[in-house]
Amino acid sequence: MTNQKRNVKYEIFILEDNTLYAQVLKKQLTDNNYQVRVFYNARDCMNALDDHQPDVLTLDYTLPDMSGHEALKEIQKKSPQTNIIIISAQESIDTAIELMKNGAYDYIMKASDTREKLTNIIKNIYDSDQLKQENQRLKGAIKDRYNFRKLIKGNSREIDQVFSLMEKASQTNISVSISGETGTGKELVAKGIHYNSTRSSKPFIPVNVSAIPDTLIESELFGHEKGAFTNAEFRKIGKFEQANTGTLFLDEIADLTLNLQAKLLRVIQERELTRLGGNEIIPLDVRILTATHKNLANLVANGKFRQDLYYRLLGLPIEVPALRHRGKDIILLAKHFVNEFCRENDMPVKTISEDTKKVLFSYHFPGNIRELKTMMELACVMTNSDIIKPVHLNINVEENVNHLLADERTLEEYNHEIVKHFLNKYNHNVRLVASKLDIGKSTIYRMLQNKELSFN
Numbered sequence: 001m002t003n004q005k006r007n008v009k010y011e012i013f014i015l016e017d018n019t020l021y022a023q024v025l026k027k028q029l030t031d032n033n034y035q036v037r038v039f040y041n042a043r044d045c046m047n048a049l050d051d052h053q054p055d056v057l058t059l060d061y062t063l064p065d066m067s068g069h070e071a072l073k074e075i076q077k078k079s080p081q082t083n084i085i086i087i088s089a090q091e092s093i094d095t096a097i098e099l100m101k102n103g104a105y106d107y108i109m110k111a112s113d114t115r116e117k118l119t120n121i122i123k124n125i126y127d128s129d130q131l132k133q134e135n136q137r138l139k140g141a142i143k144d145r146y147n148f149r150k151l152i153k154g155n156s157r158e159i160d161q162v163f164s165l166m167e168k169a170s171q172t173n174i175s176v177s178i179s180g181e182t183g184t185g186k187e188l189v190a191k192g193i194h195y196n197s198t199r200s201s202k203p204f205i206p207v208n209v210s211a212i213p214d215t216l217i218e219s220e221l222f223g224h225e226k227g228a229f230t231n232a233e234f235r236k237i238g239k240f241e242q243a244n245t246g247t248l249f250l251d252e253i254a255d256l257t258l259n260l261q262a263k264l265l266r267v268i269q270e271r272e273l274t275r276l277g278g279n280e281i282i283p284l285d286v287r288i289l290t291a292t293h294k295n296l297a298n299l300v301a302n303g304k305f306r307q308d309l310y311y312r313l314l315g316l317p318i319e320v321p322a323l324r325h326r327g328k329d330i331i332l333l334a335k336h337f338v339n340e341f342c343r344e345n346d347m348p349v350k351t352i353s354e355d356t357k358k359v360l361f362s363y364h365f366p367g368n369i370r371e372l373k374t375m376m377e378l379a380c381v382m383t384n385s386d387i388i389k390p391v392h393l394n395i396n397v398e399e400n401v402n403h404l405l406a407d408e409r410t411l412e413e414y415n416h417e418i419v420k421h422f423l424n425k426y427n428h429n430v431r432l433v434a435s436k437l438d439i440g441k442s443t444i445y446r447m448l449q450n451k452e453l454s455f456n
Contacts, residue, residue, distance in 0.1 A: 011036075011055055012056045013037050014026055015039045015059050022038045024115065025115065029122065041064060046075075049075065049078040050078065053082055055082065056084075058118065061089075061095075061099075068086065069099070069102070076103055085105055085106050088107065095107075105121070156326045156424065157428075158326050158327075158424075162318060165316065165318045166193050166196075169316050177296070177314050177315055178290065178318050179317065181322050181368055182370075183323075185368075186251065190249045194287075197247075199247055199287060205239050205242045206249040207249065209256050217257075217260055218260060218276060222267070223238030223273075226277075227277060228278070232277065238275065243286045247286070248286050248289070250288065252291065258304075261309050265309045267284070290313050297310070323368040324364055326424065330365075330372070331357055334360055337373045338352065338380055338388065350386055351386060351387055353388060355390050360372075379392040379394075
């Protein structure tokens with residue numbers, strides 16, 4: 001083993017009644033930059049374990065005050081995380097097997113090459129421990145990165161509801177159907193659920209169904225064997241197999257053809273698949289999350305989406321609110337995008353003027369968060385000062401009004417939308433909203449009581 005410096009302390013206890021042999025082992029391990037303490041009887045070692053637990057302990061099988069089996073059991077009780085290596089002058093396979101069954105890491109004989117064997121074993125333990133620590137660190141970093149409130153910015157009641165449902169979804173393997181307009185962050189919701197679930201260390205495989213031609217989607221999902229069809233020159237592993245033991249996220253699921261819907265349903269029900277052109281049955285353990293900006297229930301009613309598949313995928317439904325319904329989150333997100341863009345481009349930090357905030361509040365945001373991000377990045381470029389003003393926003397007020405009117409709602413529905421918008425804007429302050437809209441508070445309370453609108 002090469003003499004290497006370590007960035008972490010790695011401590012070894014040597015329990016050996018032969019003074020000379022103990023010192024030989026200590027020198028060997030100290031030369032390899034381990035911290036070593038020697039004990040010549042079990043009593044002193046056990047007392048030390050009450051206060052300190054080493055990474056590795058070498059145990060002489062024959063001790064004057066305790067048998068090897070008794071010592072092993074006592075050490076495990078006092079220091080369960082310590083790796084124990086038995087060193088013995090007895091060549092007994094049965095004893096070695098029994099000790100390792102009872103939890104010893106390894107068993108080596110006292111011989112001329114014992115020092116080298118011991119050094120190599122401890123090196124393997126050290127490398128394995130370092131790998132485990134690194135994996136834990138990476139898992140922690142991933143979990144921190146996908147912390148709900150770091151992943152999705154917002155403090156509104158609407159987004160708090162989403163966080164609550166994401167938390168519930170993360171605690172089980174239930175299917176989740178995510179709905180919401182384009183650009184609201186449905187894939188972020190899916191990632192947040194996966195990376196906070198028990199499958200977080202397993203694959204997360206996203207598939208945008210609408211981006212794949214109908215002629216290729218079956219192969220993309222289920223894979224194919226070489227020669228399954230023209231130009232199939234190699235075996236292809238499909239997305240389901242790639243996601244095995246992890247999570248498959250099917251975005252824009254509503255765009256799947258009825259024929260493929262039937263095949264998808266069979267795979268979900270049977271929990272197995274066969275690649276195109278193949279005979280091998282491949283068992284699956286895949287959690288499925290789906291998303292769409294369309295109304296699946298309406299598609300089912302119109303015969304464009306299979307009812308049985310709909311109920312298979314529905315699971316826990318999560319609706320991601322449109323940006324215009326998230327009140328002050330609009331400004332919070334706008335500031336976040338501005339700060340992020342300025343930092344990434346080494347620009348002075350920009351502030352958003354009050355007039356600009358009013359314009360952002362009044363805008364419909366048909367492209368939701370994705371549109372807001374693009375808008376604020378452009379505004380950072382367009383301003384010649386440290387202040388973002390309304391003129392720097394790429395908003396066509398007339399188009400905004402036309403987009404709103406294009407929904408062709410009833411006058412009553414528009415009234416409800418206006419009241420809801422101002423409730424969100426002014427943090428559900430009914431008195432203030434009534435004053436701003438010049439209507440009675442009782443009118444708003446009546447709408448709430450009749451569930452014509454709600455505090456979401």
